Amino acid sequence: MRSSRLARGGLLASALLSMLAAVHAGGARAADGDARTIEPISAGYADSLALNGTAAVTSERGDKRVLELTNGSFKQAGSAWSTNRIDLTEPFETSFKAYLHHGTPGADGIAFLAQGAGPRALGGWGGGLGYRGISRSVAVEFDTYQNTPDPSSNHLAVVLGGNPDRHTATAESSIPLFGKPFQARLRYDAAAQNLKVYVRPVSKGSTEQLLLDQNVDLAARTGATSGWVGFTASTGDVTARQDIYDWTVGTPQA
Numbered sequence: 001m002r003s004s005r006l007a008r009g010g011l012l013a014s015a016l017l018s019m020l021a022a023v024h025a026g027g028a029r030a031a032d033g034d035a036r037t038i039e040p041i042s043a044g045y046a047d048s049l050a051l052n053g054t055a056a057v058t059s060e061r062g063d064k065r066v067l068e069l070t071n072g073s074f075k076q077a078g079s080a081w082s083t084n085r086i087d088l089t090e091p092f093e094t095s096f097k098a099y100l101h102h103g104t105p106g107a108d109g110i111a112f113l114a115q116g117a118g119p120r121a122l123g124g125w126g127g128g129l130g131y132r133g134i135s136r137s138v139a140v141e142f143d144t145y146q147n148t149p150d151p152s153s154n155h156l157a158v159v160l161g162g163n164p165d166r167h168t169a170t171a172e173s174s175i176p177l178f179g180k181p182f183q184a185r186l187r188y189d190a191a192a193q194n195l196k197v198y199v200r201p202v203s204k205g206s207t208e209q210l211l212l213d214q215n216v217d218l219a220a221r222t223g224a225t226s227g228w229v230g231f232t233a234s235t236g237d238v239t240a241r242q243d244i245y246d247w248t249v250g251t252p253q254a
């Protein structure tokens, strides 16, 4: 059963997104040739990302296209979703780099979501991390500001139902989430209904660490067998610029 599910995963028409300017499909090659490649983020980016609130695509980090979720002003919220839905009953893996910067200290952080609310979904600012209120969602937050329910100002969490006041699982980050770029990788095993979240610094030879290992049924929690994936972020009375780049979504690596 497991092997057949994995084989079907290879046929998944999952989006293979890349936000590299000089994109090459090999950056996140899927298990076989059936995964579709979306055009790189460029002049035609609107075809592959739905942007809401303060989210914008810029090219501020060298020649890379960057998804800027908040730009450093107060009380902002932004979201960006792949316009191609992915099958949440199949395994997938996503990785991205994030650079949260420009404040001292900065707030509030970002979240990766799978959601069933649609490409216009956008939640509350501040401690809402841009996803508060997106009830049909599973969020993995990278939170840099300690609100009352939060364990620290440098934690990850799995949050269900768009309620950031209630963490299903939390982990202190092993690296600073603010001030230095980091890379995150999320791996969803649909058969086991298990989500793993890894982080590592963006530097050569850095070691990836598993921070969250949580059983969750994405299709059930989003109410969608085919749902949207993407990012939210916010600022409040403390601000930051919060950027995503090199985002890929595909079938899990072997």
Ligand SMILES: [Ca+2]
Pocket: 108, 127, 143, 144, 145, 146, 147, 150
């Ligand atoms: Ca917070």
